[in-house]
Amino acid sequence: MKGVLLVNLGSPDSPTAKDVKPYLDEFLMDERVIDVPKILRNIIVRGIILQTRPKRSAKAYKKIWWEEGSPLIVISERFAEKVRAQTDLPVALGMRYGSMSIKKALQELADKGVDEVLLVPLYPHYAMSSYETVVVKALEEQQKHFPDMKVTTLPAFYHNPEYIKVLAASIAEGLEDFDYDHVLFSYHGIPERHIRKSDPTRFHCKIDGSCCKVNSVAHHTCYRHQCYKTTDLVVEALGLPVEKVSSSFQSRLAGDPWLKPYTDYEFERLAKEGKKKLAVVTPAFVSDCLETLEEIAMEGKEQFEEAGGEHYIHIPCLNERDDWVALMATWIRDWQTQHILPV
Ligand SMILES: C=CC1=C(C)c2cc3[nH]c(cc4nc(cc5[nH]c(cc1n2)c(C)c5CCC(=O)O)C(CCC(=O)O)=C4C)c(C)c3C=C
Ligand SMILES: [Fe+2]
Numbered sequence: 001m002k003g004v005l006l007v008n009l010g011s012p013d014s015p016t017a018k019d020v021k022p023y024l025d026e027f028l029m030d031e032r033v034i035d036v037p038k039i040l041r042n043i044i045v046r047g048i049i050l051q052t053r054p055k056r057s058a059k060a061y062k063k064i065w066w067e068e069g070s071p072l073i074v075i076s077e078r079f080a081e082k083v084r085a086q087t088d089l090p091v092a093l094g095m096r097y098g099s100m101s102i103k104k105a106l107q108e109l110a111d112k113g114v115d116e117v118l119l120v121p122l123y124p125h126y127a128m129s130s131y132e133t134v135v136v137k138a139l140e141e142q143q144k145h146f147p148d149m150k151v152t153t154l155p156a157f158y159h160n161p162e163y164i165k166v167l168a169a170s171i172a173e174g175l176e177d178f179d180y181d182h183v184l185f186s187y188h189g190i191p192e193r194h195i196r197k198s199d200p201t202r203f204h205c206k207i208d209g210s211c212c213k214v215n216s217v218a219h220h221t222c223y224r225h226q227c228y229k230t231t232d233l234v235v236e237a238l239g240l241p242v243e244k245v246s247s248s249f250q251s252r253l254a255g256d257p258w259l260k261p262y263t264d265y266e267f268e269r270l271a272k273e274g275k276k277k278l279a280v281v282t283p284a285f286v287s288d289c290l291e292t293l294e295e296i297a298m299e300g301k302e303q304f305e306e307a308g309g310e311h312y313i314h315i316p317c318l319n320e321r322d323d324w325v326a327l328m329a330t331w332i333r334d335w336q337t338q339h340i341l342p343v
């Protein structure tokens with residue numbers, strides 16, 4: 001029997017340093033997130049980052065936490081529930097980190113008699129720290145605990161025409177009645193090193209002005225290319241003036257160089273260039289979360305206005321939009337009935 005496993009990133013159990021610490025420990029000790037030898041990762045994460053970050057992150061989580069829980073979890077649950085209403089297959093929801101584990105979600109499916117799973121990493125773009133780690137973890141759990149289960153993975157959908165239609169519609173709605181000077185597409189950042197590591201050709205991704213625009217097999221796993229492609233396709237779909245649109249990368253951690261331009265520097269640059277009205281979209285996330293609600297909607301607004309900007313909006317992620325739910329249900333149905341995956 002077939003079933004579906006939706007997987008998002010996860011959140012701490014509560015916005016307290018006590019619960020944030022083990023969550024961050026699991027997250028940052030993932031070798032695909034902080035990709036250095038384990039002994040060094042231990043020193044960086046447990047010896048340095050976890051000494052101070054849980055308190056700081058808990059404070060940020062408190063600012064966005066809902067009565068029902070973490071926005072990322074609550075939105076993912078609502079999305080899963082709506083998808084369930086549109087398919088006759090069992091649909092489970094798991095998280096890569098935290099207490100709603102992938103193992104528990106696979107168990108839930110196994111208990112319902114599922115032995116063929118469509119794994120859906122809830123990320124439009126491929127990155128070793130997001131999409132890839134979900135796939136690796138799910139396959140590890142399957143091999144260890146559910147050896148008779150077959151798992152098929154939904155590909156990254158950053159350029160899928162139907163997905164672009166839904167994303168473009170959500171952005172068009174957000175821009176209604178907002179006479180913007182600029183639209184910033186802010187994607188979650190990753191260290192530049194991750195781009196080079198994920199390049200199967202070992203020479204294509206130079207992280208310069210051109211590599212992401214020149215056709216290459218490297219783009220199947222090039223997060224930077226995929227982000228720029230999403231922006232270009234939305235610009236085309238909505239007919240946005242190209243000079244009023246740009247892309248940037250947010251949420252970097254100190255240390256290595258991360259993908260540029262950095263979103264927080266862009267807020268300042270755009271304001272200093274005289275852009276007064278800024279709309280920000282965050283397509284690396286399908287559901288709103290700490291990184292969109294706090295870093296972009298709250299902190300970003302402050303940074304832009306301090307630098308001279310006047311009007312600022314964050315356009316929400318797809319969350320539980322009906323057209324997004326319907327698209328996911330279509331992808332599930334295509335796999336269920338014809339073994340077709342979206343391209
Ligand atoms: C080396 C560190 C990190 C990499 C690489 C990274 C990649 C990455 N992350 C997301 C999506 C999300 N990240 C979120 C929170 C978050 N991310 C990092 C670090 C890295 N992420 C940290 C330390 C945190 C925790 C919060 C903090 O202390 O700042 C979230 C939000 C989770 C929530 O509960 O709301 C999401 C979603 C992607 C897509 C990605 C690679 C492309
Ligand atoms: Fe992150």
Ligand SMILES: [Fe+2]
Nearest residue numbers: 205211212225
């Ligand atoms: Fe590239």
